[in-house]
Amino acid sequence: MTSADTRPDRAPAHRFHRSSPWLFDRLPAALAVTVGATAMIVYSVGQWRSMQVPSWDLAIFSELAKAYSRLQAPIVPIKGEGYNLLGDHFHPLLVLLGPVWRLFPTPLALLVVQDLLLAVSAWPLTRLATRLLSRPVAALLGLFYVLSWGFQGAVAAQFHEIAFAVPLLAWASAAFVEQRWRSCAWWLAPLVLVKEDLGLTVFMAGLAIALRGQQGAPQQPARHGPGWWRRLSTTRLGLVVALFGLLAFLLTVLVFLPALSPSGTWEYGLSDDGTSAGLLSRLFSPEVKIATLGMLVYTAGGIGLASPWMALVLPTLAWRFLSGNEFYWGWQNWHYNAVLMPIALGALLDVVARLKTRRTSADPASASGWLAVPVWARWTVALGVVVPLAAGVGTVRDLPLWSLTQPGFGTASERAPAAAAVIDAIPDGASVETDLGLLAYLVPDHTVYWVGTSQVDTDYVVVDSQSSAWGGNPPTDAASWATSQSHTGAVYELVLDTGGYQVARRIS
Structure with missing residues (x-):
């Protein structure tokens, strides 16, 4: 038999017309x-042209990409002299940025890569919804x-490694709904190379697969050939995936990150918020955390909570909400919500698929x-579809992409000529x-x-009087400041002062 629907690792033909x-x-x-x-x-592109700089992340990952393009270890001086970024977060999959930088040596290329990764993740989930x-x-x-809130926040915050996790989770979600268990496992496996905490996400996904096996989901046909992997039942496959995710997480945070980090430890363990609040209080206060949970429930259409796939959001929410860093909590900004989007929509479609298999007691020939x-199942599905769409419409003005409708968005910054003069004043290869x-x-x-x-003590020092790094109190003279901050007694002279920028050059 050669039909695609009869091949192993494919959904039964009767399930998706x-x-x-x-x-x-x-x-x-x-x-x-x-x-x-x-x-x-x-x-x-508009953000880049208008010189919006929400954080240092884009510069950090640009240095990483530049190092990989030269087949070097990802040493990132922005984090510190000799700092190996694999000791900050464990993301060896970012080696794929090396060829990108080789072809397009600009941080803007990383922004475009992230945009494409987020966009292409819509393919498997929208195809699933079509079926x-x-x-x-x-x-x-x-x-x-x-165009969801999680993606918009990530794009506005600029590049982050989680961009590579989103399409992997999207294809894994579609495979889970269609009960293609081995495909789901293969899509999940590379997540442990994107960021260390995603090993726990893989752990939860494995448990979800195992649960489906226990609930009597169709077992995938065993494939011929050597290898225990091909002969696993759905339940055992899920348990193997869960064990893989857990071991990967432990190995990464207990061995790899401490070995590569300058501090000799995993630098992002959970921290408290300086209070003696209990666990539940830390999880659900302040109120911004409740708002984030609410938006996530809306994204899953409410009914997505009935899917075991929704449990994949728990590790990400736990480390964010238990942290004392308030930037981790919100729903409108930053990149921390992007990985939740394919999980939430996948959970919604999982419930839709299960409801679609229900049949009335009427004559099967009378309806299809x-x-x-x-x-009641049709109304439940309708509610699950309407809720996220209504939430999307209701929050459209509160999200970054709404600025595309504003006159003048993306025009070159008025400081662009001055910025270009600064860059031209510094020789290539200088520190x-x-x-x-x-x-x-x-x-x-x-x-x-x-x-x-x-x-x-670098060759040059550049001070931007409008940068948030100075807390509203920038140095009035870059040369004097650089000389006073020298670690070896270096002396600097001012060589350029234009448009709020000052450039100081080391002379001794």
Whole structure:
């Protein structure tokens, strides 16, 4: 037999009806990916042109990409002299950025890569929604997903390693819903190479697969050939995946990160908030944490909470909410919510798929598709679809991409000529210590240090009087400041003062 539906590792043919034309069935997914990629790339290019710098992350990952492009270890001077970024977070999968930087040696390339990774993750989930629902509904869900609050916050915060986790989770989610257990496991496995805490996400995913096996989900046909992997039942496969995720997490935080970190420890263990509050109090206060939970429930359509796949959000929420860092808590900003989006939509579609298999007691020949499903199940699915769409519409003005509608968005910064003069004043290959303003912009042609971590007397020092790094009290003379901060008695002279930037050069 050669039909695709009879191959191992594929969903049973009766579960997802595929009688529609090939092209039309792919239009919703193509629309979601195209719209999402376009909107996010336009936003990123505009952000880059207008010189918005929300954090130092883009500069850090740009130095990492530059090192990988030269086949070197990811030493990132911005974090400190000789600092190996694999000791900060464990993300060896970012070696894939090396070829990107080799072809396009600019931090903007990393922003575009992230935009494309987020956008392409809409493909498997929108295709799944097309098979389960209808093309118009799938298109709406796909657009909601690719323009979701979690993605917008990540794009506005600029590049972060979690971008590589999102498509992996999206394809794993689709495989889980379609009961393609081995495919799900293979998509989950690389997550442990994206960020150390994702090993716990893989652990939860393995438990979800095992639970489905215990609930009587169809077992995948055993494949011929050697290897115990091919002969595992669904339950045992899930337990193997869970064990793999847990061991990967422990090995990473107890061995790899301490070995590579300058401090000799995992630097991101849970910290308290300086109070004696109990566990529950720390999890659910302040109120911003409740708001984040509410948005996540809306994204899953409420009904997604009934899926074991939704448990994958628990490790991410736990480390964020138990941390004393308030930047981890919110739903509108930063990149911490992006990995939750494919999980939430996957959980919603999982419940939809299970409800679709229910049948009325009427004559099967009298109804087909959703008409054969009990009325209460149809209303439940309708509610699950409407809730996230309503939440998306209701919050559209509160999210970063809304700025695309504002006049003048993405125009070049008024300080761009001055910034260009600063960069031109520093020879290629020179070392530079600076604040956040031009941090990423200096990375391609220079060795860059940050004023908050540098212990090196660099060739040049750049001060941006408008940078948030100074807390509203920037040095009035970059040369005097650099000389006074020298670790070896170096002396600096001012060589450029323009547009709020000052450049000091080391002369001895």
